Amino acid sequence: MNRSMLSSSPYAHNNQNVRKVMMQVQIAAFPALMAHIYLFGFGIVIQWMLAVATFIVVEYSMLKLRGRPVWPFMSDLSALITVTGLVFCIPPEAPWWVVVSGSAFALIFGKHLYGGLGYNPFNPAMLGYAFLLISFPVQMTQWTMPLDITGSTLGLIESAQIIFNGAAHTHTMDMFTGATPLGELKTSLTQGVTALETLNREPYGLLFGLSAWAWINLAFLLGGLWMVLSGVISWQFPVAFLGALAGMAFIFHQVDPTLYPPVSFVLLSGGTMLAAFFIITDPVTASTTPRGKLVYACGIGILVYVIRNWGAFPDGIAFAILLMNIAVPLIDQYTQPRVFGHKLKG
Amino acid sequence: MNPSNLLSVALRFLAKLYPASKRWLHRFHGGVFPQYYKSLSATQPIRKAFIPEKLILPLEQPVGLPAETLVKVGERVKKNQLLAQASKDPQKALIVPVHAPTSGTVMAIQPMTLPHPSGLQDQCIVLQPDGLDEAIVNALEVDGSHPGSPEALKSTLLHAGIVGMGGAGFPTYAKIPNQRGKIHTLLINGAECEPFITCDDLLMQTRAQEIVQGALITAHALGASKIICGIETNKPEAIRAMQEAASNTPVEIRSVETVYPMGGQKQLTLELTGVEMPHKAHAVDLGLLMMNVATYAAIYRAVVHGEPLTSRLVTVSGLGLNKPFNIHALIGTPFSALAELAEPKVTLDYPLVMGGPMMGFQVQNNDVPVIKTTNCILANPPEPVAMQMPCIRCGECMQACPVNLLPQQMYWHTQAHEYDKVEKLNVFDCIECGCCSYVCPSHIPLVQYYRHAKSEIKAMHAEEKATELAKQRHEFKLARIEREKREREARLKAKKEAVKKEALAEESPSAKKPEATAKSAAEAARAAAAKRAAAQKQSQKSDDSNNPPIPPARLKAIEAAKKAAAQKAQQKNEESSASSKVNREPPKSEQDEKKPDAKSAAKAAAMKAAQKRTQAKKQASTESASEVTSAKKDARQRAIEAAKKRAAAKKAELQPMAEMETEQACSDSAFPQQADVKDNTTAATELTETTTSTPASEKETARRAAIKAAKEAVAKRKAASPSKTEQTENTATPKPDEDKRKKAIEAARNRAAQKRNAANESQQGDK
Ligand code: SF4
């Protein structure tokens, strides 16, 4: 910055900066991480460390390649949020190269190739997730069975063995992995089993009768609420997203309860809360106007429901978000707020 | 407790949980809640008066033009003495008089650095105080009565040199409308929303009576029925003092939320009255007038005590000072002198800020003087500036913007130099409050970008105007050159034919033939003229579609002028060449011939004329060669000469009415070449064109349009560097002609040879 920039008002600042914002997001994800470890074992910790290592290597080399100052841009921690978001979407015991390639793809193709932080039109984490879903569909759907099904979780060493070697001495993949409830529901429906039956058949119910997935979602909700209250994220995103999703679920459940799961299941399964508070709130790729945020989040909610029920993938979050990312410039254009003293237009 | 109170209590509770909900407590959008640091200076008593070693009094206020000095260097002046005033009508010129803040000697009148973001230098009176503080009491010679009309109040305010003391510094007398009753609500701005600044707070605490009285005086003069004062809740003492002073008066004291920028004119107006000032509208037009508390106090002192504005309460504060304070500082006191009084923690090697941290600016030189708008002198040691990161589109700026703009989008487009889009995003509504920069987590100096964008857009518009003008002029010129080319061709052709026919006629002499030839020549000319007129109309349509009514008429006028000029040049040549010959008659007779022919006048002496004409033709043909070679180069000048010569001749001849009309039309066209055009309009072709091809009524309207257009054109041209235009036109015209001219010379020479032979033959035959 030159002198004239320095000598211009305002000379005060609220001391917020990008790093602090990102740090707050990271902290908000902590309850969910804890729940994850408790319910699915230490796999996620290894995955997360792998992702962080990837992030450091990729960020460093990309910034060097692009000729940017390395430290300020690496320390903004935005890449950390990206890989953290991605790790929550990857099965805890997926082979190591899944998370590494996913993180690298997310950062390189999702961010740096577009010009770095602030210039990427697509949510990098979701781009990486979509890439993995398409490239490694098998590995991406083999989820570790949660505590409430298997009765125990894997230890750190066992997890590491599975992630790096493909199998541990004591376990084979099939013994502890299976489909997620959303995947289960989808397969069952194709086999003619009703949604209610599927949901009742499953031995879901841990504490207070809530499944492991529901607990994870609640943990995200907790961290998310804190972020909303402290102003890190805008309330419009989760409210509109969850509202639209719940609305869709309610309507279709009323129409045909055998085919469509109830609202509570929809809201507390898969990556619903992760998306609501951590993914769609990524400001870079979301709409920026207040009304635009509502439209954007609403659109994602509807798309998620549509893809979950009628699409090919059990959870449609990645694709719903990427689709709405495309629409952001248009949304922004038509939702400009009314300027003081002007008549509303557009 | 009414519902709105209940709501605000609920919101205040919610704000503990969700801080952003504090923004719902006030009526305008956004706003920020900076750290105020007001207690630094507010807790100190007002410091006793201080007379510095020198006072620097700028002749120019932040808004308006400089006043003219009434004193000389070395002169001794008393406090309140008028030092400079406006000689022009101040109502229009926005000039504010300057008074001496204390007694002393005028040391110099010279340019000094002013407190201005750009470090502007301007003429100042430098006064050396003698410390006696001898004053002229009641310098404004008022009787203390409250003025009953806006005019009376305005005159007092003008002579007191009062300007808006809140920030902009607009002369107060110019702000007040002339009509009584136009303002129904008078607003008092006591919000003082900027951090650090406490001068209004202390003024309200110590001089509440003066403020209230000042407001009453103003309301009385303007016929305003309502007076509302808004004070932020963080000044409870001021609110109490003001309420006390306002009891038993119509002045209503209201506390408003503490949020920056509550003190913004539009923001406080909305807060106090619920009126959202429409884009580009002036408060006065809505019947509202808002002034700062300090301005009202100054009005009171001027009206009741006849004191001009020579001092004001200034906050001297900042984290770099040990003893911040408020002081009634004399206008002209150098910043550094006041800052030194506050015991800086380290030497003041960093720039001081005038105003608050949000909207103030760093002065280029710490010795700049206190001016009438200086509410605060801020000494904050420079802090390391956080690195500017890319915009992460977080939208914080948008949520903070009190004008509800989209700061991030304006920033992107400014960065991409897409200023048209920035303008569409209403960057000119930006009040440069700094809220967006204040909250931006990427530490982008957004306001700086908007200032830049604004100046770029302004420059862009100025340029656009200029190019549009130049484009018009250029197209116009091209059309003219094209037309001239066609004209010349047509003329040459017509002439050639006429000459041929005449030559034939001479061979078989008869009384009627010459006339017939002349007639046919006239007809040819007429046809050419009609064609030209059509072409011209077309070209006008295509060239100046965006400005249809003006150029066509103007073009016509120019065309006429050009044609006339060319014709004149030609005839002049005729004349000059003729005069050198023994027989002076022929060229004249040709003229005589042509005119009556066109008008179907007398036919007498046809034979003689024919005879003479052959001679004339001979000359004409030789002359036509010379015409193309040299005459056109300076057609205009020659035209003038020719016209002058001819003028005498013309007087003798009876001028056909039509000709007069043409002349008039041309002279009225007032094109830059008008001087040349005026006198020479006798061309035969011209006559035929104007008299035959257009009906009189049409001509009349055309002429009127031409007059109007021409007048406008002249005005425009005058504005846009006239000398340059003249030059380009002079240089550009001959060029395209060059080629043509050469060809024409060639052709003319051939023709001349032929004709000479023919003429000789016929002459001999005649004899
Ligand atoms: S400086 Fe302009 S854009 Fe920024 S908050 Fe103030 S009014 Fe809005």
Ligand code: SF4
């Ligand atoms: S506050 Fe700064 S980073 Fe956030 S959207 Fe505005 S300009 Fe971008």
